[in-house]
Structure formats: C-alpha cells, structure tokens
Amino acid sequence: MNEILKIFTSLSVSGSIIAIILFTLKCLYKNRLSxxxxxxxxxxxxxRLLAPYSLQTNIVGRLFYKAEGYIENKNEITKPTILNDFEMQTPQSGETIDIQKGNTDYWNQLKDNLWLLWIGIAxxxxxxxxxxxxxxVRYIKAGRYEVTNNHILKxxxxxxxxxxxxxxxxxxxxSIVTSPMVVGIIRPFIVLPNVEIKNLELQNIFLHELTHYKRMDTFYKWLTQIAVCIHWFNPLIYFxxxxxxxxxxxxxxxxxxxKLDDNGKRIYGDTLLASLRFNGNYSDTIISITLSEDARLLKERLGAIMKFSKKSKFTVALSMILAIFIFCGAVFTGAYASKSNLNNSNNLNIINIVEPQIKKSTVKTDDVSNTLNRVDEAGIELMEYSGSWEVVELLIPNxxxxxxxxxxxxxxxxxxxxSKVKKKSSDYYNMSGDNVDSRALAMMQANGMWKYTEPLFPYMSNDGIDKVVILYNQKHQGQEKNPSDYYNSTINSKEKIVIDLESKNNYNIAESGSFQAKKDQILALNITSTIKGGTVDLFLFDPNGKEQRITIGYENFVKEIKLTEGLWKYNCSGIFKDGGNITVIGSIKD
Known part of the structure; x- marks a missing residue:
C-alpha cells in the first residue's frame, strides 16, 4: 500500500476515534455547554483528519507499525518453498507454480495501485x-441586482x-434564491430573496448573515468538504x-x-419561522450560508433559543478543560508517519525497523558480512527517515x-x-562491526549458533568473548558456557588486532582510525597487496603527532613498529585504477 494512503488511512482512524468520543459525550454536554x-x-x-503531524509516540501510529510487522511476518511464513530442479520440470508442479505466481503478482499489483483508486475518487x-x-455562484451573479433602497441600505x-x-x-x-445567504469565499456577498421583508426581520437577517461572514463559516465548511473528499471511504465523515x-x-x-432581551429573542424566532415562506426557483444544495438551510433543524433551533441562558464561570472553565482534553486526545492519538519521527526515546520503533532486518540474516552461514549488511540496511533506512544521529549511533557496533x-x-x-557540526565517519570506525568483537556479537545475536562464532575467538579480546558468551547463555538456557574457558584461544594469548583494513576490490581505499598502546608494545603489520596502477600510503601518528609513512605497492610484507604509550592514529589512502586488493592487519604484541 502506498505510504501516502497509509498516512491518510491512519488519519481517518485517528479522526474517527475523536469523533466517536464527541458523539458519545454529546448527550452529556448538549444543553450544558455553549x-x-x-x-x-x-x-x-x-x-486531525487533514494534518499528518503526529508525535513520535502515538496510539494509531503504533497500531499501524504492529499491523505492518504482522503482515510482513505472515508473508514470510506463507512464502512458498523453492522446488528443486526435478520438481520444476514436472508439468503439474509447473502449472501450480505459474498459478501461484500469477495470483501473487495480481494481488501485489492491486495492493500497490490501491492508492490510485483512493486519490482518483477524492x-x-x-x-x-x-x-x-x-x-x-455564476447562476446567482447572473440574476442578482444591487440593492438601491435607501431604507434597507441604511x-x-x-x-x-x-x-x-x-x-x-x-x-x-x-429572485431565484430561497433564503438569505452569504455567497463566495474570496469576495463574499449577501443575497436577499426578492420578497417584501419586515424591518425587524430584515435586521435579524443581517445579523445572522454578518455573523457567518465575520466567523468565515464558508471557509470552515469548505475545509470540511475537503476532509469529506479525502476520507470518502469512511462512513463517519458524512455524519x-x-x-x-x-x-x-x-x-x-x-x-x-x-445580545438580545426576551422580546428580541421572540422576534428572532419569528424571523426563522418567516424564512420558511420564502420561495425560489433554485434548490440550495450547494455549499452556502443560508438563514434556514433545513426546515427539520428549525424546531431544534427554536428550542435552543427558548432554553438559552448565559453560561456560568464554572461551565466556561469546564468547557475549556474539555476542549484541552479533546485536543490532547487528538494529538496523542496521532497517525502513521513512515517511521520518520523516531528518536532515541522511542525504542519500540527502532526495534520495528531493525529487528526484521536482523531476523532476515538468520540463515545458516559463516559469512560475517551478511549480518553486517542487514544492520547496514537498517541503519541507512533509519537515518533516511529520522535524520537522528542519536538513534542510528546505537547500531554502529553492528x-x-x-x-x-x-x-x-x-x-x-x-x-x-x-548549525549542527558535520560528522566524520572515521571517528566512528573503532565502534563499527568491522572490529572482530562486534562482528562476533552481531552473528550471535542474529543466529545464536556457537559453531559460527567460535572460529572468531582467536581474534577477539577477552571482553568481546564475555559479551558473546553471555548472549549465547541468554539464548540457550541450560547449555550455559563459561567465557574464561575460551580466553586462552586468543592469538599468543597477548595479541590484539587494532588495525583491520581491506579495499574489497573497490579500486581505492580511504580509511582511518585510532588505538591505545602501552609502553614497549610492538605493532605487527601484516600487509597483502595485489594492487596495480597505483600505490597506497599508510600513515601512523604517535601520541605526539610524529608521522611514520609506509608506502604499499604490488607486494606482501610484514613490518614491526615499536610503540610508545598513548593514543596512536592511522590513515590509509590510495587509488589503484587497474584493480587489485589490499588488506592491512595490525596487531599489538607485548
């Protein structure tokens, strides 16, 4: 379903909820509030029906997110299994597959184009x-005559x-109008029926039509009609x-x-009754503001005149409180917002976007990048919709x-x-899933399989092993493992990878990062290169900012660098137009 249709369908639901509340409360406030x-x-x-604005957390929005997730999960479960080559060649299987595929395509096409029906009718x-x-309006203008009677004009x-x-x-x-009315929006004018009207009735008519004019009721009515057109599929909109x-x-x-005394109220009521005698040749079914639009409403209007009394301060205060309650209800009821209003306090919406992406990667594979790619997709989608760094930053470790x-x-x-400060991606590389600890944690979170994560232990820190084992124990209660049993599996028991770079056949590399070192530690660089048509420079900066430059061409080599205590930074960049690949693995040894 088109996103715009989802938004306006949710607005229809939200507006209907508020309308039902008002219709329900009407029996209580009908004769009490003004x-x-x-x-x-x-x-x-x-x-509420027209404005797509909603809070980040709202009732209708959450209902739509849950319904969306349920439909997606149902589609995944009911997805037909892929037949093998032998089954595909059998005539009956082939016919069944064609029918299923045809039905699926038909319903998908119908669903995708449903918004065209909605917007077309609207x-x-x-x-x-x-x-x-x-x-x-043209018909009224064609037969209208400007009033020239001095008494009426005065x-x-x-x-x-x-x-x-x-x-x-x-x-x-x-002569064609059946009742006095206000006509037009940009340049409204008042039209009187071409009949004789008493002075008191005429003054009340002017009061009535000028009140509509001052309050811009014609604009209000057109706003209502726009809502009727947009939400034509909702029966409640007509009520x-x-x-x-x-x-x-x-x-x-x-x-x-x-503003009238008792005698004035009686005369005004007589004016409403007198309006029924006006006759004309045109049926007033178009949007207009007339003195007597519906004879069936006249009885209620006369009853309201007879029962009218000024409202007490308590009633006025109560009406204000109730109005605030209704307004807040409309705001919190909210609407579907395509996940565009997410922030870091709305964890439920984050899960709705990210969790389906993680679940898709639970296939049995030892390819770590599969998990990373799924979380990358979720992070990119989340950033496109929300633009919130605080939200997406939570995903960087994976x-x-x-x-x-x-x-x-x-x-x-x-x-x-x-005025926000621009972000530099290299500042967050040390947080990303390209470090082995985060890769292993992402894999365990995705598939819970020990045999796919254990091969990474030799390249992980003890802290990373702790996190992976804790997550495994949560997923497999009764089969708990002790993280300390795997500490000795790390390379040389004292070796830690701090640089892990790869160009991935992209014809270029541009990466940077940092790591902490202790006094007298050794950085062992293991460099493999098949690049052609260019070179790559690896710059190392010690805690004092002193630079060491290593130029990499078409060769493999190992280099050891003695480290001083503090924060070391590195930058690796180069272009190799004829292709090839380069990997740089840097590990610290005591």
Missing part, C-alpha cells in the same frame, strides 16, 4: 464540488457598524459533516440571541565501515544548512 463551543470543537476533528469528488459551487449600514464590520460585503437581491452544518446554525443563533560512511553522508546532507 453551541459555539460545540461548533468549533469539531475543528479539532477536521484538523479528486473527482473535489472537482465536482468546486465546479458545482462555481456554477451556483439599516444594513447601521447593523454592520454595530457588529464592528468596517468592510461589509456587498448586498444584492435575486461529521452534517453535525458541523447543524452546529454552525445553532452557534450562529446563540451568538445573536445572547555495522560495517561502509555502512558508517553511508549514514554519516546522509546525516551531513540532511543537516547541511543547519
């Missing part, structure tokens, strides 16, 4: 709504001044849209009547130096315009 609050609280749902719905509305001007509107919308009449339309009128009524090169390159690209 209608304005009940109108604008749905804006939280709409924003675009068609949105285009239809926009074109219908534009047609409606009443309209005084109402605008009373509402604090400095740039009021233009006022027109049209949400109708609830917003209803709450819009109820909150508008409340905003007006809270990565190759090539993998470290790649993640530092990606990190530096992502932060090239920020």
């Amino acid at each position: 209608k304005t609050w009940q109108y604008y609280i749905w804006l939280v749902v709409i924003l 675009i068609m719905m949105l285009v239809r709504k926009i074109t219908s509305y534009n047609g409606f 009443l309209y001007q005084s109402t605008c001044e009373g509402e604090g509107i400095k740039r009021p919308p233009m006022l027109y009449t049209n 949400i849209s109708r609830e917003i339309d209803k709450s819009c009128e109820l909150s508008c009524d409340e905003n007006i009547i809270k 990565m190759s130096r090539n993998g470290v090169d790649r993640i530092t390159e990606i990190y530096n690209q992502k932060n090239q315009y920020s």
Whole structure:
C-alpha cells in the first residue's frame, strides 16, 4: 500500500476515534455547554483528519507499525518453498507454480495501485464540488441586482457598524434564491430573496448573515468538504459533516440571541419561522450560508433559543478543560508517519525497523558480512527517515565501515544548512562491526549458533568473548558456557588486532582510525597487496603527532613498529585504477 494512503488511512482512524468520543459525550454536554463551543470543537476533528503531524509516540501510529510487522511476518511464513530442479520440470508442479505466481503478482499489483483508486475518487469528488459551487455562484451573479433602497441600505449600514464590520460585503437581491445567504469565499456577498421583508426581520437577517461572514463559516465548511473528499471511504465523515452544518446554525443563533432581551429573542424566532415562506426557483444544495438551510433543524433551533441562558464561570472553565482534553486526545492519538519521527526515546520503533532486518540474516552461514549488511540496511533506512544521529549511533557496533560512511553522508546532507557540526565517519570506525568483537556479537545475536562464532575467538579480546558468551547463555538456557574457558584461544594469548583494513576490490581505499598502546608494545603489520596502477600510503601518528609513512605497492610484507604509550592514529589512502586488493592487519604484541 502506498505510504501516502497509509498516512491518510491512519488519519481517518485517528479522526474517527475523536469523533466517536464527541458523539458519545454529546448527550452529556448538549444543553450544558455553549453551541459555539460545540461548533468549533469539531475543528479539532477536521484538523486531525487533514494534518499528518503526529508525535513520535502515538496510539494509531503504533497500531499501524504492529499491523505492518504482522503482515510482513505472515508473508514470510506463507512464502512458498523453492522446488528443486526435478520438481520444476514436472508439468503439474509447473502449472501450480505459474498459478501461484500469477495470483501473487495480481494481488501485489492491486495492493500497490490501491492508492490510485483512493486519490482518483477524492479528486473527482473535489472537482465536482468546486465546479458545482462555481456554477451556483455564476447562476446567482447572473440574476442578482444591487440593492438601491435607501431604507434597507441604511439599516444594513447601521447593523454592520454595530457588529464592528468596517468592510461589509456587498448586498444584492435575486429572485431565484430561497433564503438569505452569504455567497463566495474570496469576495463574499449577501443575497436577499426578492420578497417584501419586515424591518425587524430584515435586521435579524443581517445579523445572522454578518455573523457567518465575520466567523468565515464558508471557509470552515469548505475545509470540511475537503476532509469529506479525502476520507470518502469512511462512513463517519458524512455524519461529521452534517453535525458541523447543524452546529454552525445553532452557534450562529446563540451568538445573536445572547445580545438580545426576551422580546428580541421572540422576534428572532419569528424571523426563522418567516424564512420558511420564502420561495425560489433554485434548490440550495450547494455549499452556502443560508438563514434556514433545513426546515427539520428549525424546531431544534427554536428550542435552543427558548432554553438559552448565559453560561456560568464554572461551565466556561469546564468547557475549556474539555476542549484541552479533546485536543490532547487528538494529538496523542496521532497517525502513521513512515517511521520518520523516531528518536532515541522511542525504542519500540527502532526495534520495528531493525529487528526484521536482523531476523532476515538468520540463515545458516559463516559469512560475517551478511549480518553486517542487514544492520547496514537498517541503519541507512533509519537515518533516511529520522535524520537522528542519536538513534542510528546505537547500531554502529553492528555495522560495517561502509555502512558508517553511508549514514554519516546522509546525516551531513540532511543537516547541511543547519548549525549542527558535520560528522566524520572515521571517528566512528573503532565502534563499527568491522572490529572482530562486534562482528562476533552481531552473528550471535542474529543466529545464536556457537559453531559460527567460535572460529572468531582467536581474534577477539577477552571482553568481546564475555559479551558473546553471555548472549549465547541468554539464548540457550541450560547449555550455559563459561567465557574464561575460551580466553586462552586468543592469538599468543597477548595479541590484539587494532588495525583491520581491506579495499574489497573497490579500486581505492580511504580509511582511518585510532588505538591505545602501552609502553614497549610492538605493532605487527601484516600487509597483502595485489594492487596495480597505483600505490597506497599508510600513515601512523604517535601520541605526539610524529608521522611514520609506509608506502604499499604490488607486494606482501610484514613490518614491526615499536610503540610508545598513548593514543596512536592511522590513515590509509590510495587509488589503484587497474584493480587489485589490499588488506592491512595490525596487531599489538607485548
């Protein structure tokens, strides 16, 4: 399934959860909280449906990650076994394989292109709504006439001044409209039906439509319609849209009547009743802001006018607390985010990305690089999504130096315009899985097989052996081993590899690192080379910065260097355009 479809499906789930909470609580707050609050609280749902932002740890995101992992594991388990050559040649087996392959390809293709169906229907719905509305506006404009009656214009001007509107919308009449309405978004205008209206009714009409104009309710409704188009597959979105339309009128009524006395409320109610007598030749089914959009809602609106009372400070405080609760619920419900919001406190998401890569390498093989390659893939994927060094650094002990090169390159690209200090991959080589201790630990973690890890013990430190044996004992309780039994297997019991370089037929080498040495220790360099068309320089820098240069050509040799106590650094670089390979193994001996 396309990543964008996953994101908006998760948004649909998240928004539905908040909507269900609001519908459930409605019976409790319906007559207790203000209608304005009940109108604008749905804006939280709409924003949750449209905004893909989510916290790094969120409910829906975790559900999607788990579902994703379950599907992947199920696909691995149900994957058909590979037939041998004899079985492949039998007609019946061949037919079965073709059918299975054809079915798999069909479903995979359908799954991969499902997002096209979703986005296609969403675009068609949105285009239809926009074109219908534009047609409606043109139809209204074609038959409209500017109001010239001085009495009506003075009443309209005084109402605008009373509402604090400095740039009021233009006022027109049209014989085809069935109710007073606000039309348009960029340059809205008010249209009155071409019938005789009493002065008090006319003032209430102006109050109603100007309230919609001030609150930009048309924009709110269009935002809702965009959510309807995007989440067309969710049945709940249509109930949400109708609830917003209803709450819009109820909150508008409340905003007006809270400024009126009892007689004013009665007159305003009479105005709503009088609006039913307006007749026209056009059905108001397009997005618009009318005085009476639905006669069935009129009874509820009149009831709300009769029951209206100013809310106490306690009720206002309660509504604010509830709004904060709903908003926080929308934030924490969250959405699927393609693992892009991971950080070092979100260990569950790290496991979701890395663990499947580690599990893929549990095949029976003694090739250490297989494990390293899998963790490299996981680290590179994690860095591309999160860009967080703190997260990916945790994987470096199980990565190759090539993998470290790649993640530092990606990190530096992502932060090239920020103030963050660029990373140098060579600073982390001594942490990477290219040292034998980490290789062995990665292998034991991946397959738990003793026989594949034990051959590396002669090249490992005692501390590395401790970690491998502890991990083995955790995986094989009842078959525990004692790490000290394997200490004597190290080379000469006192030899430790500190430099392990290989060009891997890349036509070049550029690696660096460091190691600690004690006084009077010897560095034994074992160099094998088949390079052609160039040379390689190995630079050694003692703790005081003094340089020793060793030039390597097409030859094998061994060289011993006496060490002084402190931190030694090395740098190996060169290009050999005609191919070949070079390995440099440096071990410390007492």
